[in-house]
Amino acid sequence: CQVQVIGSNDYVGCFIDTPTRLFPYKYMLNNGSHPPNMENNMCLLHCKELGYMYSGTQNYEECWCGDDPYWYGPEDVADKYKQLRFACDRECLADSVQICGGGWRISVYKT
Numbered sequence: 001c002q003v004q005v006i007g008s009n010d011y012v013g014c015f016i017d018t019p020t021r022l023f024p025y026k027y028m029l030n031n032g033s034h035p036p037n038m039e040n041n042m043c044l045l046h047c048k049e050l051g052y053m054y055s056g057t058q059n060y061e062e063c064w065c066g067d068d069p070y071w072y073g074p075e076d077v078a079d080k081y082k083q084l085r086f087a088c089d090r091e092c093l094a095d096s097v098q099i100c101g102g103g104w105r106i107s108v109y110k111t
Helices: 040-049 074-080
Strands: 011-016 054-058 062-066 105-110
Touching: 040 054, 040 062, 040 105
Parallel strands: none
Antiparallel strands: 011 105, 054 062, 054 105
16 A cells, blocks of 8 residues: 655755755665655655654656755756746656656655
8 A cells, every 4th residue: 555645735846966966865775776665655664763854856767855956046046946847757667657757857855
Protein backbone atom coordinates (compact mmCIF):
# COMPACT_ATOMS: atom_id res chain seq x y z
CA CYS A 1 0.00 0.00 0.00
CA GLN A 2 1.59 3.25 -1.12
CA VAL A 3 1.18 6.26 1.14
CA GLN A 4 0.35 9.48 -0.67
CA VAL A 5 2.14 12.22 1.22
CA ILE A 6 2.47 14.93 -1.39
CA GLY A 7 -0.32 17.47 -1.71
CA SER A 8 -0.64 20.43 -4.03
CA ASN A 9 0.60 22.77 -1.28
CA ASP A 10 3.83 20.77 -0.87
CA TYR A 11 5.21 21.58 -4.33
CA VAL A 12 7.60 24.54 -4.23
CA GLY A 13 8.64 24.60 -7.87
CA CYS A 14 11.12 23.57 -10.51
CA PHE A 15 14.62 24.95 -9.99
CA ILE A 16 17.79 25.00 -12.04
CA ASP A 17 20.56 23.02 -10.37
CA THR A 18 24.30 23.45 -10.89
CA PRO A 19 27.41 21.42 -10.00
CA THR A 20 27.46 23.42 -6.73
CA ARG A 21 24.12 21.71 -5.96
CA LEU A 22 20.98 23.31 -4.64
CA PHE A 23 20.68 20.68 -1.88
CA PRO A 24 23.72 19.14 -0.16
CA TYR A 25 22.50 15.63 0.63
CA LYS A 26 22.11 13.01 -2.12
CA TYR A 27 20.16 9.85 -1.37
CA MET A 28 22.15 6.81 -2.52
CA LEU A 29 21.92 3.11 -1.71
CA ASN A 30 24.84 1.25 -0.12
CA ASN A 31 26.10 0.14 -3.53
CA GLY A 32 26.38 3.78 -4.64
CA SER A 33 23.41 3.62 -6.98
CA HIS A 34 20.14 5.52 -7.00
CA PRO A 35 17.14 3.70 -5.50
CA PRO A 36 15.51 1.83 -8.41
CA ASN A 37 12.01 2.72 -7.26
CA MET A 38 12.56 6.48 -6.98
CA GLU A 39 9.51 8.71 -7.03
CA ASN A 40 8.55 11.91 -5.22
CA ASN A 41 6.91 10.33 -2.16
CA MET A 42 9.90 8.08 -1.51
CA CYS A 43 12.29 11.01 -1.74
CA LEU A 44 10.12 13.24 0.44
CA LEU A 45 9.78 10.61 3.17
CA HIS A 46 13.51 9.91 3.14
CA CYS A 47 14.43 13.59 3.45
CA LYS A 48 11.80 14.16 6.12
CA GLU A 49 13.13 11.21 8.14
CA LEU A 50 16.60 12.79 8.04
CA GLY A 51 15.18 16.11 9.30
CA TYR A 52 15.52 18.15 6.10
CA MET A 53 12.91 20.78 5.27
CA TYR A 54 12.86 20.10 1.51
CA SER A 55 13.24 17.22 -0.89
CA GLY A 56 13.95 17.34 -4.59
CA THR A 57 13.88 14.82 -7.42
CA GLN A 58 16.06 15.27 -10.46
CA ASN A 59 16.77 13.53 -13.75
CA TYR A 60 14.07 10.82 -13.19
CA GLU A 61 16.00 8.88 -10.49
CA GLU A 62 17.91 11.22 -8.18
CA CYS A 63 16.78 12.37 -4.74
CA TRP A 64 18.32 15.38 -3.00
CA CYS A 65 17.60 16.82 0.46
CA GLY A 66 18.24 20.27 1.91
CA ASP A 67 16.90 23.13 3.94
CA ASP A 68 16.78 26.10 1.57
CA PRO A 69 15.90 25.99 -2.14
CA TYR A 70 16.64 29.73 -2.30
CA TRP A 71 20.18 29.49 -0.90
CA TYR A 72 21.67 30.99 -4.05
CA GLY A 73 20.41 34.31 -2.69
CA PRO A 74 17.48 36.62 -3.47
CA GLU A 75 19.30 38.27 -6.38
CA ASP A 76 19.63 34.90 -8.12
CA VAL A 77 16.19 33.42 -7.42
CA ALA A 78 14.73 34.62 -10.71
CA ASP A 79 17.57 32.92 -12.57
CA LYS A 80 17.44 29.68 -10.59
CA TYR A 81 13.67 29.21 -10.33
CA LYS A 82 11.70 27.95 -13.27
CA GLN A 83 7.94 28.12 -13.06
CA LEU A 84 7.36 26.70 -16.51
CA ARG A 85 6.18 23.09 -16.44
CA PHE A 86 8.45 21.93 -19.28
CA ALA A 87 11.58 22.80 -17.30
CA CYS A 88 10.92 19.74 -15.12
CA ASP A 89 9.71 17.13 -17.57
CA ARG A 90 11.25 13.74 -16.75
CA GLU A 91 8.98 10.95 -15.56
CA CYS A 92 9.99 9.29 -12.29
CA LEU A 93 11.71 5.95 -12.70
CA ALA A 94 9.19 4.15 -10.48
CA ASP A 95 6.03 6.06 -11.46
CA SER A 96 5.65 7.52 -14.94
CA VAL A 97 2.68 9.61 -13.78
CA GLN A 98 4.97 11.68 -11.54
CA ILE A 99 7.60 14.17 -12.71
CA CYS A 100 11.08 13.87 -11.19
CA GLY A 101 12.85 17.00 -12.37
CA GLY A 102 14.90 17.04 -15.53
CA GLY A 103 18.44 17.49 -16.75
CA TRP A 104 19.93 19.93 -14.20
CA ARG A 105 16.34 20.69 -13.11
CA ILE A 106 15.06 19.72 -9.67
CA SER A 107 11.41 19.36 -8.60
CA VAL A 108 11.30 20.71 -5.03
CA TYR A 109 8.79 19.74 -2.33
CA LYS A 110 8.33 20.80 1.31
CA THR A 111 8.72 17.88 3.70
